[in-house]
Amino acid sequence: MSAQQPLDVVIVGAGFGGIGAAIQFKQLGYHNIAILERENDLGGVWHVNRYPGLAVDLPSPTYSFDFEPNPYWSRLYAPGAEIKQYAEHVADKYDVRRHMRFDTKVENARWDEEDKVWRVAIAGGDTVTARFLIAATGFMSQACYPNIPGVAEFAGKVIHTTAWDDSYDLRGRRVAIIGTGATAVQVIPELAKKAAELSVYQRTPIHVVPKQDFAIPTAVQRLFARVPVVQRLFRLMTDVQASVVFLPAIKFRQLRFLVNFTAVIAGMQRFAAIRDKKLRQELTPHYDFGCKRPTYSNEYYKTFTQPHVHLRTAGIERIEPDAIVTADGARTEIDTLILATGFDMWESNFPAIEIIGRDGRNLGKWWRTHGFQAYQGMTVPYFPNYLGLAAGPYANSGLSFFNMVKYQSRHIDRLFTELRRRNATTFEVTEQANTEFRERMERLQEGTLLHLGDCASSRSYYFGPNGETVLRPTTPRAALREQETFPLSNYTFA
Numbered sequence: 001m002s003a004q005q006p007l008d009v010v011i012v013g014a015g016f017g018g019i020g021a022a023i024q025f026k027q028l029g030y031h032n033i034a035i036l037e038r039e040n041d042l043g044g045v046w047h048v049n050r051y052p053g054l055a056v057d058l059p060s061p062t063y064s065f066d067f068e069p070n071p072y073w074s075r076l077y078a079p080g081a082e083i084k085q086y087a088e089h090v091a092d093k094y095d096v097r098r099h100m101r102f103d104t105k106v107e108n109a110r111w112d113e114e115d116k117v118w119r120v121a122i123a124g125g126d127t128v129t130a131r132f133l134i135a136a137t138g139f140m141s142q143a144c145y146p147n148i149p150g151v152a153e154f155a156g157k158v159i160h161t162t163a164w165d166d167s168y169d170l171r172g173r174r175v176a177i178i179g180t181g182a183t184a185v186q187v188i189p190e191l192a193k194k195a196a197e198l199s200v201y202q203r204t205p206i207h208v209v210p211k212q213d214f215a216i217p218t219a220v221q222r223l224f225a226r227v228p229v230v231q232r233l234f235r236l237m238t239d240v241q242a243s244v245v246f247l248p249a250i251k252f253r254q255l256r257f258l259v260n261f262t263a264v265i266a267g268m269q270r271f272a273a274i275r276d277k278k279l280r281q282e283l284t285p286h287y288d289f290g291c292k293r294p295t296y297s298n299e300y301y302k303t304f305t306q307p308h309v310h311l312r313t314a315g316i317e318r319i320e321p322d323a324i325v326t327a328d329g330a331r332t333e334i335d336t337l338i339l340a341t342g343f344d345m346w347e348s349n350f351p352a353i354e355i356i357g358r359d360g361r362n363l364g365k366w367w368r369t370h371g372f373q374a375y376q377g378m379t380v381p382y383f384p385n386y387l388g389l390a391a392g393p394y395a396n397s398g399l400s401f402f403n404m405v406k407y408q409s410r411h412i413d414r415l416f417t418e419l420r421r422r423n424a425t426t427f428e429v430t431e432q433a434n435t436e437f438r439e440r441m442e443r444l445q446e447g448t449l450l451h452l453g454d455c456a457s458s459r460s461y462y463f464g465p466n467g468e469t470v471l472r473p474t475t476p477r478a479a480l481r482e483q484e485t486f487p488l489s490n491y492t493f494a
């Protein structure tokens, strides 16, 4: 890698965001691309996460690039391994794998105002130089390890769900799992099938609604492959279905009854699965449905009725080398500790790498003093030729990741077409456009579930340390429409 010959584009992250960006930049005519990935393979969260029970939590047709539908999903909610295969298929078909450099951890990226390039420092001392910097690092790239007293002294096996040890046999083990988020909802029923004893340490209960999942027959898969329009129609249905679940959060003022209705469905599922009233109450959330990312399972609640599965709600006081002690004095001996404690969203994710823009402005520090903000979730004043993809403030409306990919790629299309039309070297969003966008998002937030709903006890990662939220409070259609019409004068070109 030579600092003398800048690349066109450097993309950080080889997940779906990075793969999609590489395909688009090649189509825009930029072929000198490097995709830097700290893991040893592509796929992002779908490479890192391999825990038992892993599956997509949106209908699979909706969870895919719209330019590359996959007719061969085996189920409506495909298992994780299939999503990873799909990522590999797309990367190979569009020939972007050859641009990927694995085991390459980016330390920081610095804008060089004189040469108008980004200098990207890689762990080990190497530097890559490129005209454009694309951060496609995702929301879920930094695992969260709980800071519970004694956790480091635990003498048994510790597995974080983002680093599953396939070789470890859970059969006959006394297992504890900390966390009851979306990951735990998937993994707990699987752990219960093998463990001799399973203790689930819950701090905040979660709403779980039934999952309408089914196998897609091979004949239907063949039909999708032969007659793509049929699959398009099917996707339209799953897109609508996914929107119906998420829309009430954005349009809470108007659709509050739907949020309440969904909570009732989750309550009915609890009632049908669990006869023990105390257990049911312990599993009942006291915040509105949607304050946290909704979860789906037909097994989760039932699992707690098995005699070897124990819900522990007293709060963990400390971990000893062979046990967990809770605030009520109960001591449970275990040999295996599963951490389903999720991701560090706010501390180390915004941004996931150190990014220094014009005049030495540090993106992470600036966000922390001036608030998290990015025009259309992507571009930031003082950061020329920089795009934060699918993980910036106000990028994500909480719906399918691929909705975000679609509207952001439309934005890139218009931006880069204009850049080339003007024969310019750099683009940068104006401070005014960024401020107006942020103020508009804040105003729209006021009508959403996160502002008007009862989210106080949810402990949701949708809220930052100061109670701020950065979900995009618009529908995917509105986000897409905006990319067709945003004034190009919102950018300066030089």
Ligand code: NAP
Residues within 6 Å of the ligand: 054, 055, 056, 057, 058, 140, 146, 147, 148, 178, 179, 180, 181, 182, 183, 184, 186, 201, 202, 203, 204, 293, 316, 340, 341, 342, 343, 458, 459, 460, 461
């Ligand atoms: P999460 O939603 O952040 O849940 C983490 C869990 O760990 C919570 O129950 C949390 O309790 C608990 N926890 C964290 N620190 C703790 C501590 N010190 N003591 C006790 N409990 C602690 O993380 P996640 O379940 O990994 O899910 C994250 C996101 O990943 C999801 O919202 C979803 O977007 C995505 N996901 C997607 C899929 C898929 O199929 N596509 C599957 C799984 C996950 P509190 O709630 O009390 O903080």
